[in-house]
Amino acid sequence: MKKYIINTTYSMVIMAFLVVLGSLLFQSCDSNDSMEGRQIIINRVFLEDVNSAVPDREVSFARLGQLLRIEGAGFTGLRKVYINGYAQYFNPVYVSDNSMLVAISADTPVIDADPSVRNTIKFENTAHETVFDFEIRSGAPAITSISNTLPKVGEIITVYGSGLTEVNKVIFPGNVEVTTGIVYDEDGEFFTVTMPSGVSPNGGSLLVQSANGGVYSPAYFNCKKGVILDFDGSGTHGYWGTSISMIQNTDIESALIGTGNASQGKYVPHRPSRIASFDAAKNRCSEVWTAGNGVDDWRGQLTPFIPATTPLNQVALQFDIYVPNVWNNTGFLKICLINNFNGGEWAGATYNYVPWIAADGTKIPFQTTGWQTVTIPLNKLYSFSSGDFTFDDVLKFREAATYKNFGIYFENSDIKLTNVTGAPTETVYASAATSVSVFTDNWRIVSLNTPTYSDFPE
Template sequence: MRNLRITYIFILALICYSFFSCKKDSSSSSIQVTGIWSHSRNTETTQISSIFFNNWIRIHGNGFTGLQRVYFNGTQVPFIPIYVTDTDIIINVPETIPTGSDVADQTRLNTIQLVTATGQTSFEGFIFRDPDKIPSISGISYTMPYAGDVIEIYGKNLKEASVITFPDSTKGTIRSANDSILQVIVPENIDRQKYGRITIDIDNERYSSAPYMFFQNGIFLKTFTEEAMVAGGNNGIRIYSNPADIAALTGLQHNPENVIAIPATKTDIPVAANNGISGNFFKFYAYKAFNTLIEKNGDIKGTTSIENLAIQFELYMPSPWTSGAIPFKMNKNRSGVNYAYLYNITAWEWKKLVSGGVELNPFKFDNGWKTITLKFSDFPTLAMSSLKDYSTSLQTNGFESLVGYVNYDLNEDGHTPQAVKNFQMYLANFRLVPLTNLE
């Protein structure tokens, strides 16, 4: 009987041992990631949701003992065993892992996978960032569009954009996307009186344009009858203010309210002899135009640095722009290459080919009106100053300003100008716009 009791106790003890032993094994096979933390000597440790390449992170959780493999975005990455405990993994993010659309299996995008001897787990929503793929916006094709118009956002690494937001918080529709250009349809309920930045969302980060979208407070030439216009200074141009007449010119549904046509009628423009202007231009006093804005003391003030400003205007041509330039002359008496008071606007370009030759890349108006942006910093040798000081210098020098069309090798870069058939261009809404937030 005693032996039977001992045997029973032994069996009971064995069962209890087996139970607790199995419970311990089950616990050790449970892997969980609870968060990702920064790990740098130079910064305070914080919980993070993204990281750039070549930085260290700490993966926190439990069950990491027996770690065998680590995957970032589906790609296996090396780890150092002595940097692994049951609750933490300190690991470097290598620059060899794919990101964005380069991840072969998109279900593995923004994931961390851990595999141990007893199981595996996946942590989702952590973004690996390639510094060479940081998105940026360099410009916008048309900054005064209407609902339904198609605009283009220019920049770098744009193709992953998911949301386009206009200054009034309405969302645009992405029509097409690649790394350098986003085509966006302007929303139907857009508020054109609300100016500011266009923003794009990519991988839970927001990137923005300069704050000049729909900026109308800086318009200084709209009707082309303003006091700033030089009396008798127009030559070979025509001003249109009737919407039906403007629509007949452009063939477009949406147009600016007032348009100046250069030349007055469609004309063949030969290559100019002696580097002369075509004879089609209008003149104005830039200092009078700028002083009008200064006196309003609105968003743009006399104290605003011209380094933070640009000149914008709308441009449309019925045919692609292939030759010639629009000289923006602060001093009408100076021609030739760019200098402090002259900038020759040429949106077309000659592209160098691998073969050694060149190829003409026309400036096209497929989606309608374009906005030309001319920064004051683009004028060579122009000293940056306040708008008031700059305007005063123009007035002191007695400069008349001029905008027109020329067709010769104006920048002396050796390309061959071309005669232009049936030429006419339309311009509108000359204005100053901010490149940065205004004080």
Template sequence: MKKLKIKYVLSFFMMASIFISLLSSCSNDDSNNTVGPLAIKSVSKAVEGTLTPTDIGYPANMYIIQGSGFIGVQKIYFNDVDTYFNPTLVTDSAIFVTIDIDTPYENASSELKVVTQNGTVTYHFVIAPPAPILKSYNPINAAAGDVVTIYGSFFLDPIVTFGTTPATIVSHTIEQIQVKVPAGANDTYPTVTTISGSATGNVAVGTAIYDDIFYGIDGVGGWGISNTNIENTVASEVAQGVKAIKVDITSWSGFQIDMWANGGHPVPANATGIRFQMKLKADAKVRVIVGGDWGHQVWFDITTEYATYVVKWSDLGLTGPPATIGSIVYGSDGTDTTFYIDNIGFAL
């Protein structure tokens, strides 16, 4: 006979323990054949210990509906979704039910409904989304008062801060937020908070060299390259914002970003290195050369999935950030391939 996995055994006994506790809390005059007036008094997450009433529930989690008159339950709805329940986990005063994972949370009724053979009762109950996901935002080099767009998921009734400073939301959908950058936001990170949690971006305001557009450069070029496309809008080829750099490149060739004018591109005094996101058409090695220093080539193993890489100052033989940088070269190894490069800037 197959053995049950321990986590399911523990979950079963936890549920049974709570169920028995609820039964024992009923008076001696109660029985499963006694039907009280139909009412929902509270909803609590099914956890061991003291049950804490809540008006917010999360899909795929079990909750206990407490009240009376539940004998003969026929249907349970969360946000109008017909939700499965086990009739053996129903008494006159309690129902154990798991919220369906596909229960909607946006533009929903925020209503729990229990239908019995003796009537129907409703209860205000909000279905929360998963915790927010902050994928990217742009423009990164935004000044106070500029409107930036934050991209991600599960932005239900969001609050946005830059560092600890609240920001004014202009508009939002479940996947995008347009927000005004507050004063003093430079070098801070945006955070989106909902009833389900918080998510913070990993790129600081004002640290971009390339973010859908280039900042403070002379131009791009190189050798052995073709099809240099910085207006890319194919979602699968973009890591940050809505555009990325796409370069078809031959073996042992290089894509170069020049920043020599006006003494070079200024480097933030608190920068720890140069960051970028990159992927290739096929796994290969890529070398990065900064400021024309071919004596300190930094090699990375790049895959077909976007990842974030950092050239640390120590990789370049430096003990701290230089005042400026004049160029960045992305060089191929012995493979003809395609570079996808995005979100170039400074790591703090």
């Protein structure tokens, strides 16, 4: 009898537990079912970035590819999320009733989004949809080059890059703001703006504001303090002897030439008017130099704004070039760090500028309507192209030279394509006689340092 009573009591306890558990499970399912299909409410949006000093930051905009954490209520039963009208993938595992994670797909349209859904996030469940206004930007904009970094006031320049959509403001060195007359490409690959007055002659970066946020250019715009020779008093033109190749002071020209970006005072013709053409297979066809010993002082002039410790890939030679007729098939400019070359070198402290050969080795006619800027990082010089060099290495090299003149040759010898592209190839572009006209001006050493733009400055 006693044993029976114990078993009966145990069974009753088990039954009671099962009834309670079933009731709880039923209530839970019923509660979950009742939560699905409720109105979705969005309170705040956070950017998740483990590499940031603030890994969970409340934001009012985000870029393609970024991960968002969205706070609110009613996410249980969420079926669809659309950003700018584009369906986004999200993992239900990371969805609770009051929070969810979603990464913005790189395929999400931004500029091309339908205006009615642009800068919106839409949430859908079985019964409701909620649209939340939230700014969506493409990847961070970038600047790759500027057509002329030393323009005259009133001249138009073109800034090239990516993500440069809906540019609304350009801040020039000296904090000179331009908000009107900016014309941008719909694909964000370039925009044009007019050079204003009052830009600092010390130079610096452009700060560009666009629909995708801000971006800085390298600090090489209007860098007049870096000019080593402009044939108008900045720097000293050096010349000597009676060699046909030597550009004399009488060869320097000053007639106004160039459309859009016009010449600025005096400039050098690399085929002076006294030479009708250059023969094929000839080097050192013309040469133009700074004064060199006792006059050039790169360390004193340049290191106040380009520290000697600067990595060499962050320092560049710039010059402005004008080529009124097509330049193709033959000829190049040799940059000479010092005066110690015979011509024809593809080695040493030189660099050969061949604008009519593309990076892939194809020939492309080169011509300009006005003056445009060429930028050659100093680590392109063959002696400094492999290794962790600094600007100080270049300064010491020049200071140790017997002849400290900096110069440019026009050369017209055969070109081994591998010397230009670095790729293994047996292709040789044979030289030919040429009467091409190439002019340069405003030789300068500039900084390529680019300030970092932060979407969220601390």
